[in-house]
Amino acid sequence: MDIIVENLVQVWDDGGDGVRALDGISHHFRSGTLTCLLGPSGCGKSTLAQIVGGIETATSGAIRIVDPSNPAVPPAKPGRCSVMMWQSLNLFPWRNVIDNVAFGLEMAGVPREARYARARELIGMVGLRNFEEKACSQLSGGMRQRVALARALIMDRPILLMDEPFAALDAQTKIVMQEELTRIFERMRKTILFVTHAIDEAILLGDEVVVMTARPGRIKEVIAIDLPRPRTQEMVGTKAFGELYDRILHLIREEVLNAMRQQDEAVL
Amino acid sequence: MIPSGRAMIGRGWNGRAASGRARSGRPAKRRRDPLWMRLLPALSVVLFVAAWEAAVRYGDVPPIILPAPSSIARYLLAMIADGSLPWNLAVTFMRIMAGFLVAGVLGVLVGVLMGMSKVVARVLDPWIAALYPLPKISLIPLLIIWLGTGEAYILTISAITAFFPVVISTYAGIRQTSQELVKAARDLGANTRQIQMNVVIPAAIPSIFAGLHLGMGVTIILVVAAEMIGGSNQSGVGWLLIRYGQVMETEKVFAALVALAVFGGIIIKAQQAVDRWVAPWAVGRS
Numbered sequence: 001m002d003i004i005v006e007n008l009v010q011v012w013d014d015g016g017d018g019v020r021a022l023d024g025i026s027h028h029f030r031s032g033t034l035t036c037l038l039g040p041s042g043c044g045k046s047t048l049a050q051i052v053g054g055i056e057t058a059t060s061g062a063i064r065i066v067d068p069s070n071p072a073v074p075p076a077k078p079g080r081c082s083v084m085m086w087q088s089l090n091l092f093p094w095r096n097v098i099d100n101v102a103f104g105l106e107m108a109g110v111p112r113e114a115r116y117a118r119a120r121e122l123i124g125m126v127g128l129r130n131f132e133e134k135a136c137s138q139l140s141g142g143m144r145q146r147v148a149l150a151r152a153l154i155m156d157r158p159i160l161l162m163d164e165p166f167a168a169l170d171a172q173t174k175i176v177m178q179e180e181l182t183r184i185f186e187r188m189r190k191t192i193l194f195v196t197h198a199i200d201e202a203i204l205l206g207d208e209v210v211v212m213t214a215r216p217g218r219i220k221e222v223i224a225i226d227l228p229r230p231r232t233q234e235m236v237g238t239k240a241f242g243e244l245y246d247r248i249l250h251l252i253r254e255e256v257l258n259a260m261r262q263q264d265e266a267v268l
Numbered sequence: 269m270i271p272s273g274r275a276m277i278g279r280g281w282n283g284r285a286a287s288g289r290a291r292s293g294r295p296a297k298r299r300r301d302p303l304w305m306r307l308l309p310a311l312s313v314v315l316f317v318a319a320w321e322a323a324v325r326y327g328d329v330p331p332i333i334l335p336a337p338s339s340i341a342r343y344l345l346a347m348i349a350d351g352s353l354p355w356n357l358a359v360t361f362m363r364i365m366a367g368f369l370v371a372g373v374l375g376v377l378v379g380v381l382m383g384m385s386k387v388v389a390r391v392l393d394p395w396i397a398a399l400y401p402l403p404k405i406s407l408i409p410l411l412i413i414w415l416g417t418g419e420a421y422i423l424t425i426s427a428i429t430a431f432f433p434v435v436i437s438t439y440a441g442i443r444q445t446s447q448e449l450v451k452a453a454r455d456l457g458a459n460t461r462q463i464q465m466n467v468v469i470p471a472a473i474p475s476i477f478a479g480l481h482l483g484m485g486v487t488i489i490l491v492v493a494a495e496m497i498g499g500s501n502q503s504g505v506g507w508l509l510i511r512y513g514q515v516m517e518t519e520k521v522f523a524a525l526v527a528l529a530v531f532g533g534i535i536i537k538a539q540q541a542v543d544r545w546v547a548p549w550a551v552g553r554s
Contacts, residue, residue: 055451083455090452093549094470104456107466135549155456 001081001158001191002068003029003052008061010047021047022058023216031068031158034185034192036206038199038248040256044217045195046087049161052193054079065159082159087167087195089148091136097123098132101150122150126180142173146180153184162194166201175233178204182231199252203244204231211251214259221251335519344523352508353527360491360504360528363419364535367426368487372480375431379438379479383472384464389439396435404429404490408497417500426490430483437482441475442468474550477543484539488532505531 010022021044029035029052037045050056052063054077064075065082083104091100098119099106105115123132126146136144145165152160162181166174182205185192196202202209203225211220225244227235235241300306317337323329324336331339347353382389408425415421445468453467495506505528512520544551 053455055455079455084452086448086452088448090446090448092449092453092467092470094473094547103453103458103466107453107456107458107462137549151456 001076002031002066003159003191003193004064004066005029005048005052006062006064008048008051008058008063010044010051010056011059020216022051023218025061025217025219027210027219027222029191029193030208031191032189033207034194034205036202036209037193037195037212038197038202038209038252039212039217039220040214040252040259041197042215042259043212043255044215045212046163048212048217049084049163049193049195052078052159053082053084053161055084081157082161083152083155083157084161084163085148085152085165087164089144089165091144091147091151093136095136096132097128097134097136097139097147100136100147101154103151104155118154119150122154123147125153125184126150140173141169142177145169145173145177149181149184153188159191159193162192164195164197167197174201179233181205182229186230199245199248200236203227203241203248204233204236209248211248212255214255214262220255223248332516332518335522340519340522340526343519344526347520347523347527353524356503356505356508357527357531360495360506361531361535363422363426363491363495363504364484364487366423367491368430368484370423370427371430371434371483371487374427375434375479375483376438376476378431379435379476380442380469380472382435382439383442383468396432400432400436404486405493408494412498417498419501421498422491422494425494426487429490430487433482433486434476434479437475437479438472441472441479444475445471470547473547477547477550481536481539484535488535492528 004027006026008022008025009020011018011020025048037048039045047056051058052065063078065078066075067073092103095103098116101123102110102115102119105118110118120132123129126149128143128146128150131139131143136147139147148165166177169177178201185205194202194205196205206225209223209225211223212218213220223244227238227240227244321337324331324334344353378388378392382392404425407428411421411425415424449467449471450463453463458466492504492506492509495504496510501507505524508524509521509528512518512524540551
């Protein structure tokens with residue numbers, strides 16, 4: 001699904017003039033690509049993902065979700081064709097692994113046999129076979145991530161929104177999860193919006209990196225990542241990767257300095 | 269020096285490894301305490317009773333003031349043998365269960381309704397705010413005028429008292445449901461009703477359990493108190509206590525107290541076991 005956002009503005013009510021989180025975001029996220037939203041914290045990248053997912057409603061602006069192979073079909077409503085993988089995962093602690101994964105199908109009224117069969121497939125795909133009956137509290141951080149990923153994938157929606165899902169993981173587990181996601185993406189070719197503040201992660205995963213400015217969030221620059229797929233961790237050491245890294249680092253540093261200056265001014 | 273945060277997590281105040289979760293997110297390994305440490309609770313009771321026995325025996329205390337543990341034990345056995353203690357305990361137990369059941373069911377139901385509907389919450393809030401701090405024992409004269417001194421009065425006073433902690437905890441638990449979990453469920457296609465049943469109520473279970481524990485505690489108190497004040501059916505441990513107290517049979521008063529304490533302990537432990545069985549994930553969170 002193509003996601004076309006036009007002039008999105010999000011203002012949070014703070015009792016006064018409001019806080020401008022997003023200030024005129026326009027972009028065309030192409031079907032079947034993985035776009036990384038990168039920016040300093042507070043730049044509104046999570047908000048953007050939530051608006052695309054229909055979880056938040058924008059103050060103004062338009063968002064259209066269309067099937068590029070079938071342009072005659074009217075645009076879909078945000079939320080109907082996407083699913084979010086949350087930064088805090090938001091697994092249901094009172095449900096075991098398989099009932100967490102099967103949650104969406106259960107709500108849709110899919111009979112137990114059918115939804116368990118599908119859930120088992122996905123649990124196997126994310127490498128958690130034989131953990132179906134475990135309580136989520138018995139799992140390690142990386143395993144909980146896999147449950148959350150399977151729970152999102154089971155919805156079989158064309159758009160997958162990922163809000164810094166790997167931010168809380170240790171470095172080793174993060175590498176494994178990034179490779180896993182790359183593998184799944186290269187196989188399923190969903191449209192993915194991946195929110196992150198890690199430059200190397202954005203380059204490694206993304207077809208495109210959207211660098212955002214500090215608050216109010218605008219798009220500073222869109223950088224195409226033309227590294228070949230399948231992507232592997234070894235690419236991190238290549239010259240092409242390094243050049244992209246330096247270029248993005250330069251952009252981000254400007255924004256972080258901007259943000260700090262703004263904060264200083266606010267304090268003075 | 270202030271201990272590092274890492275050292276403090278997963279340890280009790282006295283440095284013993286607390287059951288819980290290590291930072292890694294895996295369940296922490298529970299180390300068994302040495303034998304003498306595990307025997308300490310029993311040892312503490314035995315030493316206290318021995319000291320009591322010695323003090324009474326060699327300190328020449330009149331048994332009407334403080335009987336020796338050994339003679340309390342003799343009376344206790346006699347009261348078990350003649351059936352008076354088991355029967356009155358059973359009566360008290362039935363009254364506690366009846367009061368707790370009424371308070372628990374109504375309390376959870378009203379708490380959930382208040383949590384789900386703003387209208388219900390607004391309507392009931394002034395009543396709960398006004399009645400909760402009222403000492404429920406002060407309702408006893410009124411209840412006796414209305415209901416007499418029979419079972420209805422005992423049931424009502426214990427259920428009214430236990431209702432409030434249950435309702436308040438349930439309502440708080442429902443309101444404190446993580447909005448993130450609600451959003452996640454909605455994103456996965458759940459409608460409002462499904463969210464209430466599958467997210468809001470399970471999320472409130474630790475609070476509901478906490479309320480039910482408080483409710484059980486006050487039910488026990490109020491049933492025994494009601495048996496002492498005006499219980500006309502001449503039964504129950506509260507009635508035994510009053511009767512023996514009035515004729516200064518101190519050994520029997522103590523025997524009834526011991527039975528009541530053990531009995532209360534068993535009820536609370538059983539309730540915890542039920543919690544673990546119903547919702548293992550909720551235990552230790554409330």
